[in-house]
Amino acid sequence: MENILKPARYINSEWNAAHKEWDSAALKVALVFPDIYEIGMSHLGTKILYGILNREKGVVCERVFAPWLDMEKKLRAEGKKLSSLESSRELKDFDIVGFSLQHEMNYADALNALELGGLALYSKERGDNGPIVIAGGPCAFNPEPLADFIDAFVIGEAEESILEIVNAVKDRGSKSDILKKLAEIDGVYVPDLSGSRLGLRVQPQCPLEQYSSSGHESASQEQSREDENASLHGHCKIKKRVVKDLDKSFFPTDIIVPYIQIVHDRIGIEIMRGCPHACKFCQARKIFHPIRIRSVKRIMEIAEESVKSTGYEEISLLSLSSGDYPHIEELAGKLEERFKPMGVKISLPSLRTGTFEEHEGMATLRRAGLTFAPEAGSERLRHSLNKKISDAEIIEKSRTALKSGWRKVKLYFMIGLPGETPEDLDAIARLAGQIKNANLSVSPFIPKPRSDFEREGMDGLETLKEKQRRLFSAFKSHPSAKNIRTDFHSAEMARVEAVLARGDRSVGGAILKAQANGARLQAWTENFNYTLWDKAFQETGIDPEKYLKKKEDAEILPWGFIE
Numbered sequence: 146m147e148n149i150l151k152p153a154r155y156i157n158s159e160w161n162a163a164h165k166e167w168d169s170a171a172l173k174v175a176l177v178f179p180d181i182y183e184i185g186m187s188h189l190g191t192k193i194l195y196g197i198l199n200r201e202k203g204v205v206c207e208r209v210f211a212p213w214l215d216m217e218k219k220l221r222a223e224g225k226k227l228s229s230l231e232s233s234r235e236l237k238d239f240d241i242v243g244f245s246l247q248h249e250m251n252y253a254d255a256l257n258a259l260e261l262g263g264l265a266l267y268s269k270e271r272g273d274n275g276p277i278v279i280a281g282g283p284c285a286f287n288p289e290p291l292a293d294f295i296d297a298f299v300i301g302e303a304e305e306s307i308l309e310i311v312n313a314v315k316d317r318g319s320k321s322d323i324l325k326k327l328a329e330i331d332g333v334y335v336p337d338l339s340g341s342r343l344g345l346r347v348q349p350q351c352p353l354e355q356y357s358s359s360g361h362e363s364a365s366q367e368q369s370r371e372d373e374n375a376s377l378h379g380h381c382k383i384k385k386r387v388v389k390d391l392d393k394s395f396f397p398t399d400i401i402v403p404y405i406q407i408v409h410d411r412i413g414i415e416i417m418r419g420c421p422h423a424c425k426f427c428q429a430r431k432i433f434h435p436i437r438i439r440s441v442k443r444i445m446e447i448a449e450e451s452v453k454s455t456g457y458e459e460i461s462l463l464s465l466s467s468g469d470y471p472h473i474e475e476l477a478g479k480l481e482e483r484f485k486p487m488g489v490k491i492s493l494p495s496l497r498t499g500t501f502e503e504h505e506g507m508a509t510l511r512r513a514g515l516t517f518a519p520e521a522g523s524e525r526l527r528h529s530l531n532k533k534i535s536d537a538e539i540i541e542k543s544r545t546a547l548k549s550g551w552r553k554v555k556l557y558f559m560i561g562l563p564g565e566t567p568e569d570l571d572a573i574a575r576l577a578g579q580i581k582n583a584n585l586s587v588s589p590f591i592p593k594p595r596s597d598f599e600r601e602g603m604d605g606l607e608t609l610k611e612k613q614r615r616l617f618s619a620f621k622s623h624p625s626a627k628n629i630r631t632d633f634h635s636a637e638m639a640r641v642e643a644v645l646a647r648g649d650r651s652v653g654g655a656i657l658k659a660q661a662n663g664a665r666l667q668a669w670t671e672n673f674n675y676t677l678w679d680k681a682f683q684e685t686g687i688d689p690e691k692y693l694k695k696k697e698d699a700e701i702l703p704w705g706f707i708e
């Protein structure tokens with residue numbers, strides 16, 4: 146490990162890591178997080194699946210993370226393979242290799258993990274003896290860009306389907322037999338068999354396959370596009386799996402405690418899944434719909450067991466919009482009463498502006514940064530997004546938060562939103578100027594699959610940059626806004642992310658090309674290389690505009706078959 150940055154990313158044997166008997170296990174699963182240890186170890190979904198699988202008799206589940214650049218160089222130089230943390234096994238030794246796809250900018254890292262692990266990248270090139278490669282997570286809601294590489298996608302909440310998947314793979318047999326069994330499971334999409342499980346004949350009879358295999362529609366397809374659309378929406382659906390009752394679903398309390406600091410280095414308890422709001426740009430709301438509440442009683446039990454088994458001194462209450470949790474005061478009060486004497490802090494990272502109140506109970510929550518997401522500068526634009534918060538509310542709640550001890554307020558905005566005018570950009574500077582100690586984050590709007598804006602177009606690169614410049618000058622010319630710290634998210638990265646998010650199967654070729662040309666850990670600003678992606682798109686005949694332009698109502702969406 147000489148000259149390797151943060152060797153603790155790779156050394157294994159952390160507190161609570163599962164080390165099960167390898168040889169006697171009937172099924173071995175590698176959970177691969179295609180980003181580095183500190184990010185993957187903070188991901189709740191991975192902790193849930195690790196816990197469920199390792200509690201099963203006869204199942205071994207181990208973790209694999211993407212190596213940082215230095216470690217990859219070392220592995221390649223020494224001819225070594227990417228392997229699991231717990232028992233240093235190569236990916237080929239597992240029966241299932243399961244990817245968590247949280248961010249499109251990790252797609253090249255998923256392919257790189259397969260390559261570094263010694264597996265063939267294309268699904269059709271992996272035969273009967275290798276692992277079945279599965280992927281899930283929010284990005285699986287448009288599986289097509291990775292459909293040539295992944296054998297099966299898990300759509301929706303994997304804790305519902307994971308044991309059914311284990312059973313389908315456990316008895317092995319040929320790869321095609323396993324895929325057939327997987328295709329029978331609700332919420333599982335097997336690209337090779339997409340027609341058969343839906344009662345249609347295998348490709349090319351399924352209209353989805355006709356679209357997906359080429360990424361382009363033929364003249365005759367175009368002619369009957371509307372019929373096909375109806376067929377897709379009528380019969381060719383894969384329905385996401387949903388946990389019905391959070392209180393009854395598994396929640397890990399003996400999470401692994403790392404040796405190095407990770408992004409969310411604390412106990413994270415999910416108090417609610419789903420969101421009661423309906424912001425039109427929001428993908429998460431649809432993916433995690435409907436709303437489910439974990440009871441105060443169950444949260445207290447989880448907190449108790451988690452503190453005991455980890456020794457962490459901080460509990461974070463997680464959900465898309467924690468202020469909307471209906472029993473927040475009761476919960477905060479009970480947590481304070483039980484854990485304050487033990488020196489355990491409670492934090493609540495995700496609050497909407499509209500739900501932030503200085504409730505008595507909430508006074509106990511940790512006074513770190515508070516994040517509000519007005520998204521748009523003007524009330525007019527905000528209302529058109531279904532974000533019904535007035536300027537006055539944002540200003541008042543931010544000031545209240547700062548007065549009552551929160552150290553800073555971070556405000557999230559987007560530029561390039563549908564219906565945006567130049568005045569809406571100026572309004573961002575005006576609004577932020579009225580809040581002292583605000584930090585701003587400004588990101589380009591990406592019309593993501595499953596959001597209400599999924600058919601909207603995305604601004605071109607030059608337009609976005611012009612908007613960033615206008616906003617920058619608006620800050621400089623506004624007396625109280627000129628010292629505000631603003632992070633502008635890269636327009637180039639947003640453009641690549643949008644192509645990957647909205648892509649069809651032919652975009653997979655560009656991802657593969659980018660990976661082959663050295664795209665690594667592209668979600669990291671310091672590693673992101675736009676030229677490399679631009680070249681990959683050009684070399685594989687991908688025109689980003691095709692994916693970024695507005696989509697007509699009759700146009701078939703690559704992800705239209707996922708419900």
Ligand code: SF4
Nearest residue numbers: 420422424427430465
């Ligand atoms: S943006 Fe936040 S508040 Fe709005 S729907 Fe999405 S999760 Fe809910």
